[in-house]
Amino acid sequence: MQKDFSAAWTPVALSADLPVAYVIPARIETADVAVWRAEDGTVSAVADRCPHRGMRLSHGFVRGEALSCIYHGWRYGKTGHCLAIPAHPGLRPPEAIRVTVYRVAERDGVIWVSATEEPGEAPAHEGFTGLRSITLSATAETLAGCLNSALRHGTIDWKIDEMKARLLTTPSSEEGILLAHLLIEAGATQSQKRSASIALEALRRAAEAAVKQGEAA
Ligand code: FES
Numbered sequence: 292m293q294k295d296f297s298a299a300w301t302p303v304a305l306s307a308d309l310p311v312a313y314v315i316p317a318r319i320e321t322a323d324v325a326v327w328r329a330e331d332g333t334v335s336a337v338a339d340r341c342p343h344r345g346m347r348l349s350h351g352f353v354r355g356e357a358l359s360c361i362y363h364g365w366r367y368g369k370t371g372h373c374l375a376i377p378a379h380p381g382l383r384p385p386e387a388i389r390v391t392v393y394r395v396a397e398r399d400g401v402i403w404v405s406a407t408e409e410p411g412e413a414p415a416h417e418g419f420t421g422l423r424s425i426t427l428s429a430t431a432e433t434l435a436g437c438l439n440s441a442l443r444h445g446t447i448d449w450k451i452d453e454m455k456a457r458l459l460t461t462p463s464s465e466e467g468i469l470l471a472h473l474l475i476e477a478g479a480t481q482s483q484k485r486s487a488s489i490a491l492e493a494l495r496r497a498a499e500a501a502v503k504q505g506e507a508a
Pocket of ligand 1: 341343344346361365
């Protein structure tokens with residue numbers, strides 16, 4: 292039987308939401324991370340804190356194969372090492388200047404990040420494709436409750452008008468806010484995609500209403 296490594300991985304974004312030369316903030320269990328796609332298409336994840344003065348690297352920018360800090364422009368490569376310090380153009384940055392790098396996998400249209408040394412393979416969702424991600428003020432348990440479905444490692448199976456769908460949930464980089472990625476069948480038609488998108492918004496309303504009701508009780 293294949294080993295399940297789901298718990299070691301966090302689904303931080305859909306591939307389609309991280310274009311080339313972009314960086315986004317994300318949250319994994321142990322850290323805030325900056326997830327960025329180099330111009331060659333590869334995705335990297337680093338601690339979201341510049342070693343210089345602590346600026347968030349997710350506020351930075353990508354040029355070529357490097358992520359630059361927005362504050363003083365220190366440039367970091369995919370290995371996390373500082374490649375250049377603009378204020379000292381002749382200086383080769385010491386090896387010790389580096390950001391923590393996390394493991395990244397891009398699979399079935401989902402970007403996964405892990406802080407585990409040997410996380411194994413990222414979860415597979417064959418036959419699915421990412422439709423859209425939303426944020427909401429509710430827990431994954433509330434979402435699963437609204438769908439009357441089981442929650443397993445943040446994943447909830449769902450049926451939308453007879454189409455198989457799946458929600459991958461994880462805390463967002465914003466405190467108390469959940470991030471949910473909706474996957475639907477890879478061959479879905481435009482009309483099924485529209486229905487799924489509407490169903491997702493209805494689910495968000497239902498989950499947030501359930502939270503409010505719980506608070507008022
Ligand atoms: S804080 Fe990042 S380069 Fe200065």
